[in-house]
Amino acid sequence: xxxxxxxxxxxxxxxxxxxxxxxxxxxxxxxxxxxxxxxxxxxxxxxxxxxxxxxxxxxxxxxxxxxxxxxxxxxxxxxxxxxxxxxxxxxxxxxxxxxxxxxxxxxxxxxxxxxxxxxxxxxxxxxxxxxxxxxxxxxxxxxxxxxxxxxxxxxxxxxxxxxxxxxxxxxxxxxxxxxxxxxxxxxxxxxxxxxxxxxxxxxxxxxxxxxxxxxxxxxxxxxxxxxxxxxxxxxxxxxxxxxxxxxxxxxxxxxxxxxxxxxxxxxxxxxxxxxxxxxxxxxxxxxxxxxxxxxxxxxxxxxxxxxxxxxxxxxxxxxxxxxxxxxxxxxxxxxxxxxxxxxxxxxxxxxxxxxxxxxxxxx
Amino acid sequence: xxxxxxxxxxxxxxxxxxxxxxxxxxxxxxxxxxxxxxxxxxxxxxxxxxxxxxxxxxxxxxxxxxxxxxxxxxxxxxxxxxxxxxxxxxxxxxxxxxxxxxxxxxxxxxxxxxxxxxxxxxxxxxxxxxxxxxxxxxxxxxxxxxxxxxxxxxxxxxxxxxxxxxxxxxxxxxxxxxxxxxxxxxxxxxxxxxxxxxxxxxxxxxxxxxxxxxxxxxxxxxxxxxxxxxxxxxxxxxxxxxxxxxxxxxxxxxxxxxxxxxxxxxxxxxxxxxxxxxxxxxxxxxxxxxxxxxxxxxxxxxxxxx
Numbered sequence: 001x002x003x004x005x006x007x008x009x010x011x012x013x014x015x016x017x018x019x020x021x022x023x024x025x026x027x028x029x030x031x032x033x034x035x036x037x038x039x040x041x042x043x044x045x046x047x048x049x050x051x052x053x054x055x056x057x058x059x060x061x062x063x064x065x066x067x068x069x070x071x072x073x074x075x076x077x078x079x080x081x082x083x084x085x086x087x088x089x090x091x092x093x094x095x096x097x098x099x100x101x102x103x104x105x106x107x108x109x110x111x112x113x114x115x116x117x118x119x120x121x122x123x124x125x126x127x128x129x130x131x132x133x134x135x136x137x138x139x140x141x142x143x144x145x146x147x148x149x150x151x152x153x154x155x156x157x158x159x160x161x162x163x164x165x166x167x168x169x170x171x172x173x174x175x176x177x178x179x180x181x182x183x184x185x186x187x188x189x190x191x192x193x194x195x196x197x198x199x200x201x202x203x204x205x206x207x208x209x210x211x212x213x214x215x216x217x218x219x220x221x222x223x224x225x226x227x228x229x230x231x232x233x234x235x236x237x238x239x240x241x242x243x244x245x246x247x248x249x250x251x252x253x254x255x256x257x258x259x260x261x262x263x264x265x266x267x268x269x270x271x272x273x274x275x276x277x278x279x280x281x282x283x284x285x286x287x288x289x290x291x292x293x294x295x296x297x298x299x300x301x302x303x304x305x306x307x308x309x310x311x312x313x314x315x316x317x318x319x320x321x322x323x324x325x326x327x328x329x330x331x332x333x334x335x336x337x338x339x340x341x342x343x344x345x346x347x348x349x350x351x352x353x354x355x356x357x358x359x360x361x362x363x
Numbered sequence: 364x365x366x367x368x369x370x371x372x373x374x375x376x377x378x379x380x381x382x383x384x385x386x387x388x389x390x391x392x393x394x395x396x397x398x399x400x401x402x403x404x405x406x407x408x409x410x411x412x413x414x415x416x417x418x419x420x421x422x423x424x425x426x427x428x429x430x431x432x433x434x435x436x437x438x439x440x441x442x443x444x445x446x447x448x449x450x451x452x453x454x455x456x457x458x459x460x461x462x463x464x465x466x467x468x469x470x471x472x473x474x475x476x477x478x479x480x481x482x483x484x485x486x487x488x489x490x491x492x493x494x495x496x497x498x499x500x501x502x503x504x505x506x507x508x509x510x511x512x513x514x515x516x517x518x519x520x521x522x523x524x525x526x527x528x529x530x531x532x533x534x535x536x537x538x539x540x541x542x543x544x545x546x547x548x549x550x551x552x553x554x555x556x557x558x559x560x561x562x563x564x565x566x567x568x569x570x571x572x573x574x575x576x577x578x579x580x581x582x583x584x585x586x587x588x589x590x591x592x593x594x595x596x597x598x599x600x601x602x603x604x605x606x607x608x609x610x611x612x613x614x615x616x617x618x619x620x621x622x623x624x625x626x627x628x629x630x631x632x633x634x635x636x637x638x639x640x641x642x643x644x645x646x647x648x649x650x651x652x653x654x655x656x657x658x659x660x661x662x663x664x665x666x667x668x669x
Contacts, residue, residue, distance in 0.1 A: 037456055091590065110629075112622075210460065259468075
């Protein structure tokens, strides 16, 4: 399939638009979840969407995406509520609450799924595909629903942006200001459920957790400001969605959801390594720079204090490299004397500085 | 008599279900107490990756090689999570949420690629086939014993042997890791062994209940037990009892409604958890409400009746 054919392909267009919508909603909402240390709540909510999908199918008898999204939203929110109830009213900790809700709601979903299969309804085929997503089956009408949900959610977020920001970073302070913090936190959680609902069609309930966490984790590396973090997360979400969908279409037969998730994971790894200031690679570079600088000073110090001691005999590779670098910088010249190396005039001046700082520190 | 029972389909299924519960809740108890329950979620998803890799390398779908492969995958999951969290660039919970979907995705994609010649499909990954355990039997003591029952019993024995041998060390490492470390009990290594056992149990339970329902068997009975008792050994007893009760009731309900047996067993563990949450004698919601009401009325009554 050539690129031109691909771009005009109806299914491919739908998949790309759907994947972009998913990135657009899951990135920004994921940021709040990750910053509030609720990354795994997205996982629990997405697993808990399964019974909702099945219930909606049992009630309406069709795979209409509107009904399925409402069902998923209801059970997803119920799971989040049950989690809160269990952790607030019993001695179970958050992790156990999450694990309990996730596995129990999923188990109910499996039971309902097999119940539907037992009734052998003709249109039930493909309901199982919600587990892993079925990007290729996306219809234009589905996209309108997904787009609508995305638009409403993002507008809502924009409307109470200030409150959401304060509750995320300093809930105590927000409470002293008289803000309804519990309501705002509940809304932010419900909005994660909305993001999950949009992702059902594309990546399925099991991998949705990654779409909440990965774009946000990548964006956090590039930005220190909430606004730009949200924008970058949305960008990462869209890029991974579109590239995952494209690879899946080109490869024929590789599932879209896992490909989207893997693309997002690769972006996270690149961000961790390369992001300015926070990037791990820069840390390593900085470490070696400092090491080289220290070695340079030590050499200058030694040559200044002991000009007759030979410097090259039994020297290590890194010492040789440092000597060569100092020569290039004009501090050293090869001399015929016993040392083999001598300080130039600028080298003398630099060495005096170094000696002064060394002896100031350790007299 | 016994052979007759084993030949029926009900008993092997119930026994396998109970064994899955007993083996998983043994390790799950420590995960719940340490606050690492979600690691069971991460491990149960990422062993899909391990199972596929081991299958590609050795063409074996079960048996000791798979159990060892699973243990290593579990270690890999935890190691990657710790490595990510140790960079200080992402928090612990986000690290878990990054690692296991990635491993799970690779597993699913490899399944996609090798789909035509591997028996494990995505359906089995999620649901398991506990209804068919009686089809695959081995001859033991002249009796046809289901393969799954043998592997789950072995896993139960290994788990409880480890817990029995290191009971004192595990107890201290769980409740006071700092003190355990000063005694030289090596709580970190104990924890890693525990996670390896969790992964191996997940793989042994995999054919029967699938990846996601394993979380229910590991976490829910242990959580329910935690709501009912303050004693560690009691938690194992209660966890095992809930597993057995869930297995029996889940089986008959599932047969009655013609639904997934593994799913129904997991749902039943949840029912017992809700019961413990509401009516637990010490920490239950009802008990707390009653206690509060009594405390409010107390000053009116004469102290002699207290």
